[in-house]
Amino acid sequence: MLIRKPADIPSSEITPESVYINRREFIGKSAGIGLAGAAGAGVVGSMFAGAGQASAQTQVGQRDWSAVRTELDEELTPREDVTTYNNFYEFGTQKEDPARYAQTLQPRPWTIEVDGLCANPGTYGLEDFIQPGTMEDRIYRMRCVEAWSMVIPWYGFELRSVIDRAEPLGSARYVEFKTLHDPVQMPGQRSRVLDWPYSEGLRLDEARHPLAILATGVYGQDLPNQNGAPIRLVVPWKYGFKGIKSIVSMTFMEQEPYNSWKRANSYEYGFYANVNPAVNHPRWSQARERRLGEFRRRETLLFNGYVDQVAGLYAGMDLRVNY
Amino acid sequence: MNKKRRLLLLKVLVWILGLAPAVWLVWRGFTDRLGANPIEQVQHRLGDTALITLLVALSITPIRRFTGWNGIAPLRRPVGLFAFFYLSVHFFWWGVVDQTLSLEFIAVDLLERPYIMVGAGAWLFMVPLAVTSTKGWIRRLGKNWQRLHRLVYVSAGLGVLHFYWQVKADTYWPIVAGSVLAVLLLLRIRRRRIRVSE
Incomplete structure (x- = not known):
């Protein structure tokens, strides 16, 4: 490449x-x-x-x-699998739970708060938040921290477009996202498996990378609830849990956001969570992964195969320390 | 109904219940209803079944003592062997299907992943128990047979730890399994204390 x-x-x-x-x-x-x-x-x-x-x-x-095949000649994961095998603990911790129970979520109408260290904060309806004319299909690999992966055709827009609109201040170094917190719509939040609401974050330069997108659709249709309707983050070079779903807020901040999985177990899950076959999860290997639909495990690629595009973001950083 | 016929009926029931999870998995497999990740699905269901069956095997003696229904004692062997059967398939499913027999990764997993080591240990400790489950071995080992078969508690404990150790955040079911095992063990300890003080 x-x-x-x-x-x-x-x-x-x-x-x-x-x-x-x-x-x-x-x-x-x-x-x-x-x-x-x-x-x-x-x-x-x-x-x-x-x-x-x-x-x-x-x-x-x-x-x-x-x-449809991607440029690396990888087949798309069937829509059925993409929409029935999900980690979305707001609807249960089993993979099939979100597809079964997420109908309680009401993705319309939807508002997104943009606040923190920025010159142009605001509260947007979903339609106004999205940048018209910039929507496109993006076919990405998705590598879960649990060592399985998919290839998914998203529909969305580059995250940097909404960051630019917010005009972050010079002091802003990170952006934090939060998922809706509503145990009525998200019954899984009644059990405290994680510290709700789910939160995730990116360094601002990561967030401005053109590969980072906010997706509103998959397989040419609006996101099904179980995939994070109506809007979710997709950062293809990081483990799937960084791709926060059903986003209601975006906050610019100076200090590193304390993301949910790091809060749950900072020894096992870090802030960066870059896909890296050389840095194992303390309890399992990250060297290989099961691509859903395939029999043999395949080698996991550094930065999930996007090394040429994103390696520059981490120049000089020890990826073992910043896992 | 005489005792022999009742025991036969119970054994048939054990066989039906014991084979049911395997039949269910094969059926789901042939009708393509094992979900998006069938290899993992089979692996997890085999593990669940092995642990549940082992806990059932361990509850036979306490049930017998509390109810005085001594007729169920002979069920320990078939139930225990079903647990060993599911544990073995679970173990080989991991090595043969999941890791496709790539010895390098199997070795690394065994040595570096504590939960895999613990799971493999649970299986290993049950091998001598399965081997010595025949009447001949019971006779040959005499008093030592019972001593040897206490290894089942080690296996069950390792099984629960193995289960607990691999979930990401939702520890509900591993804790349920651990609590059931704890109760089953406490019942035995109390029983022994009472016997000693008598």
Whole structure:
């Protein structure tokens, strides 16, 4: 693979060309229906309201995803697996629990708070939070800290766009995200397996990396509740637990956020959580992983295979200490 | 109903219940209903079944003592052997299917992962118990047979630890299993104390 600076990664590197081209066709079609339906919803906004949502499901849901492969010639994990095998403790600790119980979550309407050390804080409705015109498909590997992995076609936008809009102050070095805290909508929060609400964070330069996205859809449809509806973080070079789901707030801060899993067990889970085959979890090896659908375990790649793009973020850092 | 027929019936029941989890897993496998990660699913269900079956085996004696129903004593062997059967499949599933017999990773896992070492230990301690479960061995070992078979408590304890040690945050079921085992052991200790003081 060629070594490129992050800013130089063309979308075609991440997304197969066929999907990339189809996307325009799809946006064009859904825009038509969206404009006919909701008033002034805008091209992308139409995906999230009324008629637009239906169009997203019919137009894109019909795409032949089984034929899509990533540039590394890795097959997509079937939608069925992506949406039924989830770690989302807000709905139970078994993998099949979120798909079974997450219907209590109400992802619309939804508000997101942007606050902390920034010049332009605010409270946004989901439609206003999303940057219209920047939505795209991104096919990423997803490596769970439990040593299994998937390849998932997300739909979303680069996190840096909303960071730039917030205008973080010079003193802001990190950004912290929080999941909704509502035991009625998220019954798993009644049991204290984790310290609710779930929280995660990134260093600001990590958050500004073009590979870091906020996803609102998967497999061409709005995120199912169990995958973190209506909006979630996807940081493909880090373990899956960094990808906080159902986000309600984004806070700029000076000190390192104390993320949920680190709080639960700082000896086993760190702040950085970069995928690294050489740094084992204290109780199990991270050298290999099971790609769902495959029989043999495969080698885990440094930074989950995105080493060329992200290694620069960690130059001079001891990855064994900053796990 | 005479005693022999009742025992036969009980044994048939043990066999049906004992084979049920295996049949269930095979059935789910053939109908493609083991979820997105079938290898892990089978591994976990085999482990659950082994531990539950072992706890059932360990509860036969206390039940017999409390109820005076001595007719269930002969069930200890088939139930214990079912526990060993599921534990063995669980163990080999890990080595053969999960690790695809790659000796390098099996060795590293065994040496470096305490929970795997502990689980392997639980299986290892049950091997001599399964081997000496026949009438011939009971006769040959005499008093030592019972002494040897106390190893089952070590296995059960290691099994619970193995279970506890691999969950990420939700320790509910390992704690339930550990509590059941603790109660079963306490009942035995109390019994022995009473006997000594008499």
